[in-house]
Amino acid sequence: MLSFQDNLPNLKCFSLTCDKITSQYDTTVLPLLRRMSHLEELTLFLHILGGSTFISGTHLANEILIHMRQLHTFIFYIDSLNGIVDPAVRISADDIERTFTNVKYGQVACMVDYFGSNDMIYRVFSLPTKFNRLERITNNIPNIVFNSVTHLKLQDEHPFKHEFFVRLARAFPFLKILSISNLRSPFWRFDEIYLRDKDLCSIIEYSHLIFLDVKNANPYYIEHFLNETKTHLPCLTKLTVLYEDLKQVTENFTREEMRRNCGGVKQLFVERSIVCPEYIYRYFPLLSV
Template sequence: MEHSLIQLNDLPDEILMIILKKLYNVEVLYTLIGINKRLNAFVHDSIFTNYLTLMKFFSYSSIRPLSNPILNRFCLVILPEIHHKIKWLNVESSTMERILLATSYPNLYGLGLYNIPAERVKHILTGNTVLSVLFKNQILSLIVHISKNEKQISSDDVNKLIFTDIFTTFTNLQSLNFHPFPTCYQELSFKNSPPTLYSSTLLELYVNVTYFTDCLYLLDGRFNQLHTLYVKISWIWPSSLTIDNMENLPHLKCFSLYCDTYTNVYDELIVPLLHRMLNLEKIGLYLIVCGKNTFIDGHDLKKNILNHMPRLKKFIFNIRSTICLRNQINLPSIEDIQHTFKDCPNNQIISCVDYFLESELGQCHIYSYPYVLKVYHYITNNFPGGYFKHVREVSLFDERPFEHEFFVRIAQSFPFMKKLTVNNEKPQNDKRFKISENDNQLLSIIKYPYLIELDLVEAHDDYIEQFLLHTKTCLPNNVHLSVDYTVLKRVTQTFTRNTTRINCTKLKSLDLNGKYRIPKRIKQYFPHTKIK
């Protein structure tokens, strides 16, 4: 270790800084502070001291405290030494108070509270605690992550109380993120009564709400200086409630609306809300719209949005609209839809149109590219391709079969995909390896290096073969597979088929749909798999 530090100390300043910036700040401080004068000066740089995450973050459902030796060194040595440089702290429930009481933080303005039980959040906000006493007027930016109670999910009323208490405790709050992760249990619902809170300092708000009316309550004037709102709404439905203040929102500059359930009140609710935002400079719309006679296309967006926002600089959207095919004539093609965007500036717009004759539905998917969401649902054979580095969850659906080449495109387009769902009841037309028209070589074995969850419950036998045959697909280790038991038994030839055995041995867990009794041979066929 000493020899390594000597070599590190011999590096030029520029190279040393490049190396250290690739490490976590906590690692840099814990390892190098106090080693020698030069390294000490480096790690005291604001790059390493301004923003500290004093917890182990694996995922939003797996947040752990630092180990005791690391925590002790930080609380006893490191934090007191750099306390005046710290501007933001991320802490978790069990070690939060010890860290906040370890020293004074005169320049701390941002705080992230993670994995905090709801009852504990209520206590630290309303009781005589370190947060309510020491940081009442100091904290300008706050992130609150409420942990999930396995026995009882936090109720709407509890979330509403916590949300209200935040503004009572932090009187100068300018930015609040009340939904740092995609967790439905941290969702606000004001039901039939508006919240009893007001703030003239809040500028930015990130929040999940249950209903569209909850969003309207947030925009009824109680946050009269709000310029940025990111809201995820579970249900956009019509309501009989009357919202008193429906005036324009001149201060709002940035607005993002995300709803992943169907709404049939796009024209009645969403468009009028957007018309109140006269001075928007950036907008994000992520919607699934039904109940209209026509698709939402470039003409619709221009008429209802762009023409009403003269200051708009950036428009990011992902909108899927469906129509009923009964009594429809002159159905638009993908070229027709794409042509409606010919006057749209700045963004590259992608369109995809499908007509499902069996279900008598038409679907039009339009989105700005590059694609920014982590999910991409209802991909069909008309998928135009592309590179989607942010997407982690994908679902496929069509009334026409998916061939091997289609799955090649999916793997190439979504290289970091973790979850894949296939919904297709049509058998493949050609299950054999055939010669590629492009390179006259056998089609390649498809790899999904990051896949951890595969749902084939609503898939034809051919797609179970597509993923289990090692001559077609190379599954990574530790995949969770959901599949119908009868289909799996049929495809694996009663759990004896050799060509599906290799991929089956890689499964971490197996969720079998349908009534069944697990025979002894299934354990031998899935030797490393937990069968549910």
């Protein structure tokens, strides 16, 4: 019988996917991986909470890969949520990417986001991406196409502008589920007015989006996504939204430019039970009675 400290010599391929955040990386995950000395293929998908370990290329090489001499395939996505010790010190994505110069298992990318003065989250992952979900994504998206990502949660203290959603559609071409958490609407400085007017000329299409969750979003974003002069959602069938916000942006379910994107919705989720008037069913003709 093997103990928890024994080597695992017959293990050639291992995949560890944790959708929930864990604080056990140092005490559980690392010791487990170090037992796999004959591993040839490794896949890691981890969300780490705090801890003393900073996930970098140097860390992965010295703490994991050095124990796997036969490893030839390493696919990973690791994000870590950490408190900020010194607000004056700001680690950038370039800082982290430079630590991967000695990792020989393909291209690597990094994303770093700061939330206020207390928290930061950084993500390191191999390219091309293999994971299907990203959370707490801010305005700071890299110039990468995430073909594998179908589930996305946006969250930022700063507003999302139309230009951001243009980049978002390009970066996530196969997005199916989108959640937006942002209570701030955009503000354009006087010298940015031309950008706002330019935005009105470009319609964004999310060709595969079936589920939109804007219950934690400023009404601006509800209007932005449902207004066909700004966004085209040909596959949208599920919508989660606050009823009063929906009523406001559709002008009590009368705005014509909102009908096209609402017309395919089959499931409408609001914060409380309501008896839908007939005019709502005319606005959402595919809703189940």
